[in-house]
Amino acid sequence: MSPLVSVVIINYNAKDMINSCLESLKEQTYKNLEIIFIDNNSEDGSCEHLRQEHPDVTAVCNNENLGYAEGGNQGIKLAKGEYVMLINLDLKFEKGYIEELVKTMEKDKEIAAICGKIYKYNFERDHKTNYIDTVGLFSYRNRRIIDDGQGLEDKGQFDEEKEVFGVSGACAMYRKEALEDIKYKEEYLDKDFFMYKEDVDLSWRLRIYGWKCYYQPKAMAHHGRGTGVLKRFSHIEVARNRKKLSKFQKYYSYKNQRLMQIKNEYVRGFLRDFFPILWKEILVSGYVIFREPHLIKAWAHMITQIPSILKKRHHIAKNRKVTWKQMNKWLSGKQSQYLRHDLENIEA
Numbered sequence: 001m002s003p004l005v006s007v008v009i010i011n012y013n014a015k016d017m018i019n020s021c022l023e024s025l026k027e028q029t030y031k032n033l034e035i036i037f038i039d040n041n042s043e044d045g046s047c048e049h050l051r052q053e054h055p056d057v058t059a060v061c062n063n064e065n066l067g068y069a070e071g072g073n074q075g076i077k078l079a080k081g082e083y084v085m086l087i088n089l090d091l092k093f094e095k096g097y098i099e100e101l102v103k104t105m106e107k108d109k110e111i112a113a114i115c116g117k118i119y120k121y122n123f124e125r126d127h128k129t130n131y132i133d134t135v136g137l138f139s140y141r142n143r144r145i146i147d148d149g150q151g152l153e154d155k156g157q158f159d160e161e162k163e164v165f166g167v168s169g170a171c172a173m174y175r176k177e178a179l180e181d182i183k184y185k186e187e188y189l190d191k192d193f194f195m196y197k198e199d200v201d202l203s204w205r206l207r208i209y210g211w212k213c214y215y216q217p218k219a220m221a222h223h224g225r226g227t228g229v230l231k232r233f234s235h236i237e238v239a240r241n242r243k244k245l246s247k248f249q250k251y252y253s254y255k256n257q258r259l260m261q262i263k264n265e266y267v268r269g270f271l272r273d274f275f276p277i278l279w280k281e282i283l284v285s286g287y288v289i290f291r292e293p294h295l296i297k298a299w300a301h302m303i304t305q306i307p308s309i310l311k312k313r314h315h316i317a318k319n320r321k322v323t324w325k326q327m328n329k330w331l332s333g334k335q336s337q338y339l340r341h342d343l344e345n346i347e348a
Contacts, residue, residue, distance in 0.1 A: 001032075002030070002031075002032040002102070003082035003083060003102065003106070004032050004034060004080060004081035004082055004083075005032060005034075005081045005082075005083045005084075005098055005102065005173070006033075006035075006036060006075075006078075006079030006080060006083070006084045006085070007033055007034070007035045007036065007084075008036045008038060008075030008076065008078075008084060008085065008086050008087070009021065009035065009036065009037045009038065009075075009087055009088070009089060010038045010040070010068055010071040010086065010087075011037065011038065011039045011040065011046055011088075011089055012039070012040045012041075012065060013042045013043060013044045013046065014042075014046065014089040014090065015042065015046040015049050017090055017123075018046065018049060018050055018053070018054070018089060019053065020089075021087075021089045021090075021091055021092070022035070022054055022057070024091065024092045024093045027093075027095055028093060028095055028096075028097065028098050029095050029098075030096075030099040030102060033098070034079070034080060034081060035057045035058065036057070036058045036060070036075045036078050036079060037050055037054075037057050037058065037059045037060065038060050038062070038072075038074050038075045039059065039060065039061045039062060040062050040064075040065040040066055040067070040071050041061075041063060041064050041065045047059060047061040058078065060074055060075075060078070066191075067191070067193075067195045068169075068189070068194070068195035068198060069189035069190055069191045069192075069195060070189070070191045070194075072086050072188065072189045072198070073186065073187060073188050073189055073191065076176075076179060076188045076189075077186070079176065081176060082176055082177075083101075083102060083105060083173050083174065083175060083176060084176050084179065085098070085171065085172065085173045086169055086171075086174070086199075087170070087171045088170070090121070090123065090223060091170070091171050091221055091222065091223055091224070092121055092128075092221065092222045093171070093220075093221045093222075094219075094220040094221060094222075096218070096219065096220075097116055097171075097219045097221050098173070098219075100218045100219035101114050101115075101173045104214065104216045104219075105173065105175060108212065110210075110211060111211070111212045111213070111214045112174060112175045112179075112206045112211030112212060112213065113166065113167045113172055113174050113175070113202070113203060113211070113212075113213045113214070114167060114172065114173050114213070114214040114215070114216055115134065115135075115167040115168060115170070115171065115172045115214075115215060115216070115219075116171075116215075116216050116217065116218070116221055117132070117135055117154070117158055117215075117216075117217040117219065117220045117221075118132070118133040118134045118168070118170055118171065118220075118221050118222070118223050119131065119132060119133055119154070119220065119221070119222045119223070120133045120222070120223065120224075121222035121223055122224070123224040129222075130154050131151060131153055131154070132149035132150055132151065132153075132154055132158060133147065133168075133170060133222075133223040133225055134147035134148065134149065134150055134167075134168040134170055134223075135148050135149040135158045135164075135215055136148050136164030136165070136166065136167055136168070136213070136215040137165050137166035137167060137168060137199075137200060137203055137213075138164070138165060138333050139165045139166075139330060139331045139332075139333055140333050141273045141276040141277075141331065141332055141333065142273065142276040142277050142279065142280035143257075143265075143273070143277055143331065144280060145165070145166075145200050147168050148164070158217055159217050160217070161215060161217055161218070162214070162215055163212055163214055164213050164215045165203065165204075165207070165213065165331070165333075166199070166200060166202075166203020166204065166206070166207070166213045166330075167203055167213050167214075167215070168199055169198065169199030169202075170221075170223045170225070171221050172199065174202075178206060178209075178211045181209055181211070182202075182205045182206055182208075182209045182211075184312050184315050184316075189201075189202060190202075190259075190263075190312070192259065192305050192308055193252070193256045193259065193260075194252060195252055196249060196253045196256055197252070197253060197256035197257055197260055198256070201256070201260045201263070201264065204260065204264045205264060205316060207322070207327060208264060208316060208320050208321070208322060208327060209320070209321050209322075210321030210322050247294060250292065250295060251295060251297075251298050254284075254288070254295050254298050255298040255301055255302045255305075258302060259302060259305060259309050261277075262306065262310070262313065263309050263312055263313045263316065264313070266324035266327055266328070267324075268324045269324040269325075269327060269328045269331065272324075272328065273331070
C-alpha cells in the first residue's frame, strides 16, 4: 500500500492562487493524498471560496493570524499521513513531484525531511523559468544560512541527489515520525518565530536529533516566492538585495536568526566558529544601526522571548543524538558548491 501523504496548505489572503495550486496537486501521479487547508484569518474570502469550490479539502479557518509556524502546527496535528508536506499556495508541481519524494523516503528510513529541485515561477507572466529557487539549505561557518543555488540558472549542476543541511519550507516533505520525535510539547514549528526561519530551525533540530535531510532533483516544482529569487552568496549580494525585502520580513528574519542560534547551538561548536560568527554579527549590527535602525526594536522583542527559547534549548540539549563535531559538519560551509561550479565555468 502506498503511504498516505498529508499536504498542509497555509494561507493568508491568497484566494487567487487556490485553484491553481489544488489543480497541480490533483494532477500528481501519486494519488494517496489528504489535503488540509489552514487559513490565517484571510480577508479576501479564501475560506468561503475553498469550501464552495473544493469541498473535499479539510479546511480550518482561524479567527486570527497565527503565523506560518502555528498554522503549520495545526496542520501537522490534524495530519493522518506517514508523510507531511507543508506548502504555500504559490506553487506549481511537476506531476511526479510527490511520487519521487516518497520513493526516496521509503528507501531510507533515516530521512526526515526532503525537497526537490525548486525553480522560480513567474506568476505575473504565468510561465516557468530555468532559475533555481532552492535545492536545499546551506550553512556557512558564521551561521548565515541560505537557499542553495538560488538565483542561478540550472545548467545541470543541480542534478546530484544528496544529503543537505536542511530543506526550505517552500514545499518540503517531512516524515511524521521524525516530527513527533523532535517536537517540544505541542510545537513542531516554533511558534515564538511566528514566521520566517521556522523551516531552518526545524531542519537544524532534525539534524541534532540524528535525522537526515535530503535533496532529490528528480522531483521538480515551481515557486512564485513573494520576496523574489535573489542571489545571497556574498555579503555584497545580501546588502544589494535587501531593499527588495519588506520591513516585516527583515524584522522577523533578523530576530529569529538569533533566537535560532541561541536555541540550537552547541557550546563547543560555537567556540570553534566564534570569530566568523562574531565578525558577521559586527557587520550586521553596523548595517542595522546605520542603514536599517528600525530593526533595533527587534532586540526588545527577542529579549522577551529568550526565557521561552532557553527552555526549548534545555529540552533539545537533553535529547541530542549527535556530537558537536557531527553537527558542525553541516555548519562548516565556506562557499556553496553551486557557486564554485559557476565560478569554475567562468574561469574555464
